[in-house]
Amino acid sequence: MSVVNQGYKGAVLEVHNLSSSYNRKPVLWDIDFRLEAAQLVGIVGPNGSGKTTLLRNIMGLMEADSGYVRLFGKNLNEVREKVSYVPQRESVDWQFPVSVREVVEMGRYRPKNLMKRLGAQDHDLVDQALEKVGMLEYAQRQIGQLSGGQQQRVFLARALAQNADLYLMDEPFVGVDAATEDAILKVLSDLRDQGKTVVIVHHDLQTAYQYFDSMVLLNTRLVAYGPRDKVFTRDYLQEAYGGRLTVLSKLSQVIASSEFPVREKGFKEKSGLGDAAD
Amino acid sequence: MSIEAFYIILTGALVAASSALLGSFLVLRRMAMLGDAISHAVLPGIVVAFLLSGQRESTALLIGAAASGLLATFLIELLHRKARLQEDASIGISFTWLFAIGVLLISTYTGQVDLDQECVLYGEIAYVPLDQVSLGTIWSGPRPLLVSAILFALTLIYLLISFKGLKLLSFNEDHARSLGIRTQVWHFSFMAMVSLVTVLAFEIVGAILIVALLVVPAATAFLWTRSLIPMIVLAVIFGVLSSFGGYYLAVGINGSIAGAMVTVAGLFMLLSVVLMRVLKRS
Ligand SMILES: Nc1ncnc2c1ncn2[C@@H]1O[C@H](COP(=O)(O)OP(=O)(O)OP(=O)(O)O)[C@@H](O)[C@H]1O
Ligand SMILES: [Mg+2]
Numbered sequence: 101m102s103v104v105n106q107g108y109k110g111a112v113l114e115v116h117n118l119s120s121s122y123n124r125k126p127v128l129w130d131i132d133f134r135l136e137a138a139q140l141v142g143i144v145g146p147n148g149s150g151k152t153t154l155l156r157n158i159m160g161l162m163e164a165d166s167g168y169v170r171l172f173g174k175n176l177n178e179v180r181e182k183v184s185y186v187p188q189r190e191s192v193d194w195q196f197p198v199s200v201r202e203v204v205e206m207g208r209y210r211p212k213n214l215m216k217r218l219g220a221q222d223h224d225l226v227d228q229a230l231e232k233v234g235m236l237e238y239a240q241r242q243i244g245q246l247s248g249g250q251q252q253r254v255f256l257a258r259a260l261a262q263n264a265d266l267y268l269m270d271e272p273f274v275g276v277d278a279a280t281e282d283a284i285l286k287v288l289s290d291l292r293d294q295g296k297t298v299v300i301v302h303h304d305l306q307t308a309y310q311y312f313d314s315m316v317l318l319n320t321r322l323v324a325y326g327p328r329d330k331v332f333t334r335d336y337l338q339e340a341y342g343g344r345l346t347v348l349s350k351l352s353q354v355i356a357s358s359e360f361p362v363r364e365k366g367f368k369e370k371s372g373l374g375d376a377a378d
Numbered sequence: 379m380s381i382e383a384f385y386i387i388l389t390g391a392l393v394a395a396s397s398a399l400l401g402s403f404l405v406l407r408r409m410a411m412l413g414d415a416i417s418h419a420v421l422p423g424i425v426v427a428f429l430l431s432g433q434r435e436s437t438a439l440l441i442g443a444a445a446s447g448l449l450a451t452f453l454i455e456l457l458h459r460k461a462r463l464q465e466d467a468s469i470g471i472s473f474t475w476l477f478a479i480g481v482l483l484i485s486t487y488t489g490q491v492d493l494d495q496e497c498v499l500y501g502e503i504a505y506v507p508l509d510q511v512s513l514g515t516i517w518s519g520p521r522p523l524l525v526s527a528i529l530f531a532l533t534l535i536y537l538l539i540s541f542k543g544l545k546l547l548s549f550n551e552d553h554a555r556s557l558g559i560r561t562q563v564w565h566f567s568f569m570a571m572v573s574l575v576t577v578l579a580f581e582i583v584g585a586i587l588i589v590a591l592l593v594v595p596a597a598t599a600f601l602w603t604r605s606l607i608p609m610i611v612l613a614v615i616f617g618v619l620s621s622f623g624g625y626y627l628a629v630g631i632n633g634s635i636a637g638a639m640v641t642v643a644g645l646f647m648l649l650s651v652v653l654m655r656v657l658k659r660s
Binding site: 161 | 406408462539540542543545546548549550552553554555556557558559560600603604605606609
């Protein structure tokens with residue numbers, strides 16, 4: 101397996117002292133971290149901890165109160181083509197009259213080609229993206245006739261069609277079954293193995309440890325970030341999730357199982373097989 | 379069919395078709411009531427343009443209306459995005475306020491403003507054939523017909539140019555913005571077109587019924603298909619058929635043509651709902 105060098109050596113994503121609020125209620129407070137390339141990164145935290153808000157700030161979809169963001173060492177506008185954002189699935193109306201293929205084609209839309217037809221190369225990328233997520237045979241289907249898991253795959257395909265170097269995904273595993281979750285994870289691991297960086301908002305602690313190389317643990321403030329073993333400790337998790345009893349009791353399970361290396365190994369083998377097949 | 383009937387039906391059909399083209403996106407963006415808001419908000423623009431130009435038939439009215447339609451759109455955005463008011467509250471405040479200014483202006487300048495309220499509310503499509511205009515030796519015919527034809531052409535061209543932009547914006551605005559697409563440009567140009575259609579309808583079907591022409595054919599089409607282009611085409615067809623049906627219904631019962639057009643559009647909707655249920659059962 102060769103790691104494709106993306107031509108950039110520094111941090112792929114830097115967030116500097118970022119604070120953000122809704123109606124003057126702070127939602128993110130002084131968030132500061134940096135992420136290196138070629139990793140799967142999990143943004144983890146309880147409901148309402150500001151995970152979605154963080155992604156929206158990174159993508160310039162809302163104004164920060166203070167602080168700033170650098171992507172590949174630059175401003176977002178200079179590197180837009182290298183960044184792909186996948187909003188939460190609930191952010192769109194799935195009754196909208198478009199087909200699966202049309203949605204994935206939107207990943208090829210650019211300010212420059214908005215008044216033109218897509219080219220042959222665009223259509224190839226769309227086909228490849230559909231193929232990778234296993235939705236090629238559903239290409240002509242109307243999106244309203246898809247299951248929740250299939251909708252997530254379509255969103256993922258739209259992001260793949262963008263052919264970016266950094267992917268920011270908001271809860272791509274919500275509402276999917278175990279098989280789809282594995283399939284999505286396989287696609288994301290392949291991206292990582294190609295040297296791309298995938299940042300994923302995720303709320304399931306049980307699987308977070310298995311899936312991600314690094315983690316950003318959030319609860320309005322930044323609790324911890326770094327390699328998963330550094331972040332996934334009882335103290336940090338307790339700090340992020342507070343004294344919620346049910347969560348805490350789950351936590352001990354998670355930590356217990358994370359010290360139990362078989363699960364982790366199982367996953368590594370799975371992704372290893374995937375690479376061999378390529 | 380008499381030539382008068384032909385003129386009336388064709389004018390109605392062109393207005394209905396333009397409305398259906400834009401209305402499809404209004405319905406998909408869940409902004410049906412924004413059409414209503416704009417149809418009220420154009421009033422002060424019309425009054426001001428009328429006071430300045432002293433004419434009822436002029437491009438000044440169109441410009442004035444489009445400008446106040448845009449002002450309404452701008453106010454709504456301002457209240458919603460900057461003052462962080464809920465969107466429906468922003469819409470409610472903006473259009474009633476602008477409408478109130480229009481009413482105030484009309485009542486202050488009653489002597490000078492010869493704007494028939496009946497006409498504003500209900501339009502006067504029946505008088506289309508009376509208002510003749512000639513372009514040298516090239517063409518002569520009813521002025522509203524000419525204006526509607528130009529408007530339809532404009533709307534069609536606008537839609538062809540901005541189809542991808544509107545589709546992207548309507549489906550997933552955050553995604554569009556993340557691609558670096560300036561969604562505000564598409565939003566405001568779209569609203570300017572809605573304002574333009576609305577003001578044209580002001581003298582043809584009236585300020586209130588235009589909302590129905592914007593929304594009803596598009597919503598009916600949405601019942602039948604889940605593809606965008608077929609939906610838009612179908613909406614146009616329903617709009618045009620409403621013009622035909624409305625004319626003959628009005629003649630049959632000797633009533634208002636504009637009212638009959640919207641009634642027929644509503645009947646198509648009802649019929650579609652019933653048919654869908656029957657088809658689903660069988
Ligand atoms: N549009 C909004 N208007 C006002 N407050 C908001 C809005 N969106 C989010 N918030 C508030 O901001 C806080 C953070 O929300 P955010 O959506 O970023 O959380 P999250 O971590 O993504 O949560 P979840 O796991 O539920 O998706 C919450 O307290 C929420 O109530
Ligand atoms: Mg969220």
